[in-house]
Amino acid sequence: MLATMLAAAAIAAVYVLLIAHHLRRAAIDSGPARQLNRAERAAAARLLTGDLDRAAYRAAMEALAAQESTARPLLAPTMD
16 A cells, blocks of 8 residues: 555656646747737737727737737648
């Protein structure tokens, strides 16, 4: 029974370390994307509160999409 408890504790510890590693890498990798998400949320909040009309919201989303496309271009395979 002690061996089973030690094995379960070891597995849990490894699992916690893997999750921490994943979260640390996700935080490092998502710098510009996180800023875009904040701007997107801010624009949506302004739309809902009435600070932006639909046309201004659409223009803000277009500007964010253009910014994201230059920061993180989508690479699609071509069929030759």
